[in-house]
Amino acid sequence: MSLIVVGSMAYDAIETPFGKTDKIIGGSAVYVDYAASNFIRDINQVSIVGYDFAKEEMESLKKRGVSLEGVEIVPDKKSFFWSGKYHLDMNTRDTLVTELNVLADFKPVVPESYQGSEFLMLGNLMPRIQIDVIQQLKNRPKLIVMDTMNFWMETTMDDLKKVLKMVDVLLVNDSEARQLSGEFSLVKAAREIMKMGPAYLIVKKGEHGALLFHQQNVFFAPALPLEEVFDPTGAGDTFAGGFIGHIAKTKDIYFENMKTAIIVGSAMASFCVEKFGTERLREITKSDIEERIKQFVQLVNFDIALI
Amino acid sequence: MSLIVVGSMAYDAIETPFGKTDKIIGGSAVYVDYAASNFIRDINQVSIVGYDFAKEEMESLKKRGVSLEGVEIVPDKKSFFWSGKYHLDMNTRDTLVTELNVLADFKPVVPESYQGSEFLMLGNLMPRIQIDVIQQLKNRPKLIVMDTMNFWMETTMDDLKKVLKMVDVLLVNDSEARQLSGEFSLVKAAREIMKMGPAYLIVKKGEHGALLFHQQNVFFAPALPLEEVFDPTGAGDTFAGGFIGHIAKTKDIYFENMKTAIIVGSAMASFCVEKFGTERLREITKSDIEERIKQFVQLVNFDIALI
Numbered sequence: 330m331s332l333i334v335v336g337s338m339a340y341d342a343i344e345t346p347f348g349k350t351d352k353i354i355g356g357s358a359v360y361v362d363y364a365a366s367n368f369i370r371d372i373n374q375v376s377i378v379g380y381d382f383a384k385e386e387m388e389s390l391k392k393r394g395v396s397l398e399g400v401e402i403v404p405d406k407k408s409f410f411w412s413g414k415y416h417l418d419m420n421t422r423d424t425l426v427t428e429l430n431v432l433a434d435f436k437p438v439v440p441e442s443y444q445g446s447e448f449l450m451l452g453n454l455m456p457r458i459q460i461d462v463i464q465q466l467k468n469r470p471k472l473i474v475m476d477t478m479n480f481w482m483e484t485t486m487d488d489l490k491k492v493l494k495m496v497d498v499l500l501v502n503d504s505e506a507r508q509l510s511g512e513f514s515l516v517k518a519a520r521e522i523m524k525m526g527p528a529y530l531i532v533k534k535g536e537h538g539a540l541l542f543h544q545q546n547v548f549f550a551p552a553l554p555l556e557e558v559f560d561p562t563g564a565g566d567t568f569a570g571g572f573i574g575h576i577a578k579t580k581d582i583y584f585e586n587m588k589t590a591i592i593v594g595s596a597m598a599s600f601c602v603e604k605f606g607t608e609r610l611r612e613i614t615k616s617d618i619e620e621r622i623k624q625f626v627q628l629v630n631f632d633i634a635l636i
Numbered sequence: 637m638s639l640i641v642v643g644s645m646a647y648d649a650i651e652t653p654f655g656k657t658d659k660i661i662g663g664s665a666v667y668v669d670y671a672a673s674n675f676i677r678d679i680n681q682v683s684i685v686g687y688d689f690a691k692e693e694m695e696s697l698k699k700r701g702v703s704l705e706g707v708e709i710v711p712d713k714k715s716f717f718w719s720g721k722y723h724l725d726m727n728t729r730d731t732l733v734t735e736l737n738v739l740a741d742f743k744p745v746v747p748e749s750y751q752g753s754e755f756l757m758l759g760n761l762m763p764r765i766q767i768d769v770i771q772q773l774k775n776r777p778k779l780i781v782m783d784t785m786n787f788w789m790e791t792t793m794d795d796l797k798k799v800l801k802m803v804d805v806l807l808v809n810d811s812e813a814r815q816l817s818g819e820f821s822l823v824k825a826a827r828e829i830m831k832m833g834p835a836y837l838i839v840k841k842g843e844h845g846a847l848l849f850h851q852q853n854v855f856f857a858p859a860l861p862l863e864e865v866f867d868p869t870g871a872g873d874t875f876a877g878g879f880i881g882h883i884a885k886t887k888d889i890y891f892e893n894m895k896t897a898i899i900v901g902s903a904m905a906s907f908c909v910e911k912f913g914t915e916r917l918r919e920i921t922k923s924d925i926e927e928r929i930k931q932f933v934q935l936v937n938f939d940i941a942l943i
Contacts, residue, residue, distance in 0.1 A: 417820075418820070513724075513725070514862070514863050514864060514865075515861055516861050516862060516863045517863055534844070537841070537844040537845075538844075538845075538856075538858070540861060546934075547861055547935060548934075548935060548936075548938070549845075549858040549861070549935050549936055550938075551845070551856040551858065554822055554823050554847060554854055554856070555821070555823060556821050556823045556824055557821060585938075585939055586939075588937075588938040588939070589938050589939055589940075591938075592938055626940055627853075627855075628854060628855060628856050629855075629856055629936045630895075631855070631857075631892075631895040631896050631898075631899055632892055632893075632895070632896055633896075633933055
């Protein structure tokens with residue numbers, strides 16, 4: 330049940346109304362790892378870092394079952410760096426600094442040992458890199474999930490359209506779904522996006538939950554109402570990690586199980602926002618996760634017999 | 637299982653991106669009636685209208701089991717009139733005209749025949765009127781549900797606080813919950829509002845669904861993802877009507893049944909927005925409602941066994 334994870338490994342500096350951090354570990358692949366490794370321990374990472382990426386961080390990932398054989402270490406460049414500041418409502422943020430560094434000329438190489446992996450999670454990255462990885466795989470994985478963002482819709486739509494034809498599940502947020510489809514109604518947007526390639530579409534709505542579309546079906550998972558959202562950074566990647574982690578663990582790629590996977594993803598994301606960066610994800614135990622998933626069941630469960 | 641409904645009976649002129657209406661029937665009590673009468677046929681209305689309120693509209697309500705004995709008809713004044721225009725996103729609107737007319741000096745009188753009603757739905761109206769009705773009831777109903785709005789928080793907070801102490805369930809939207817409590821987090825807002833009186837709080841989030849709070853419990857009901865929202869006018873009142881209609885039908889005021897009642901309210905609201913005003917609510921049948929509730933079950937149902 331091996332899973333390839335492609336995405337960034339980075340440093341972030343985050344400012345929220347609750348405080349600010351120095352450079353801390355981040356990047357889409359790192360959040361996916363910390364979430365998915367609660368469910369599977371055979372994760373094959375494809376990424377790139379600079380000379381400044383801390384050895385302890387590499388070790389910490391390895392201990393969670395993440396192979397770093399596919400992570401290129403560039404000796405004379407720095408790791409990708411992002412800095413942002415969240416507004417009071419925590420839904421909007423300003424990017425203060427983006428330094429691509431090693432990411433600027435990243436050419437992913439999938440090691441021979443990763444061949445035959447059953448699942449592929451393409452974290453948010455240049456669509457060209459996502460295509461490159463898929464093309465290097467000798468056997469198509471059972472399920473390919475991809476994340477993307479509005480920036481690629483604005484700068485490299487042709488590549489984005491190409492990769493959309495190659496994947497099974499697309500993850501975007503609501504404004505990105507609207508931008509990609511040109512439709513305001515999410516039901517119409519979903520129909521248009523599924524015509525572009527992916528058979529499944531997940532629309533993330535932050536504090537308002539997430540929708541899963543497939544053919545004529547739709548499923549809704551709420552976000553857990555929280556007292557405080559401390560730091561939303563990485564919540565979307567953590568959601569993706571919980572989703573693909575559950576799928577890879579169960580090896581079941583049908584719609585019914587995807588619904589459950591979305592609840593698992595939502596539960597993982599609800600932990601992520603409780604502390605800065607990956608801090609909370611490193612602390613939680615199996616029983617914390619089980620307890621949180623029970624809360625989701627309570628949150629949406631009602632007695633049909635009473636109708 | 638009789639229900640007293642207090643609220644406005646009005647004329648509305650509505651403009652949306654999809655079209656505009658002449659004066660059509662509206663008002664909080666009218667929407668509550670059209671929703672609740674699918675579940676119970678013993679509705680006792682308390683309201684006020686002018687000489688211009690169409691007889692056919694009165695007859696149409698009576699046919700649905702609504703007693704109008706408690707509706708005052710003022711011979712020399714016009715009915716309450718509201719006109720509004722929705723923006724493209726359908727979430728925001730401008731009020732173009734508000735003519736209070738008969739509502740300006742409404743003194744509700746609860747007829748003797750309404751005494752002993754088991755349920756009370758206080759639609760959005762001046763808090764003073766809501767208090768007045770409660771005080772006229774010789775026996776306290778089993779459940780008192782009230783709706784309100786930001787306008788009363790800004791103009792008559794003292795009266796609003798009084799009525800909050802007298803009711804069981806408060807219905808507000810998310811921005812009103814934040815305004816009333818001074819808390820941004822809805823979890824914290826709910827805690828503060830429940831201290832003000834109501835044991836149950838329902839926070840309506842429009843297209844993002846609704847939350848029910850009670851003590852430490854929280855339940856979430858999604859809104860049905862729709863292709864088009866044609867006209868949102870009255871959706872909140874229709875939700876309230878479905879909610880109280882289900883409670884009055886089942887005579888069960890416990891938390892578990894309130895969860896089901898919120899699903900019923902959400903289903904009714906999803907019909908309301910499909911056409912202008914009350915038009916869609918007049919068409920739908922019992923089987924339409926059953927079918928829609930099944931869609932809600934599909935929307936949130938997932939298999940815990942797969943976790």
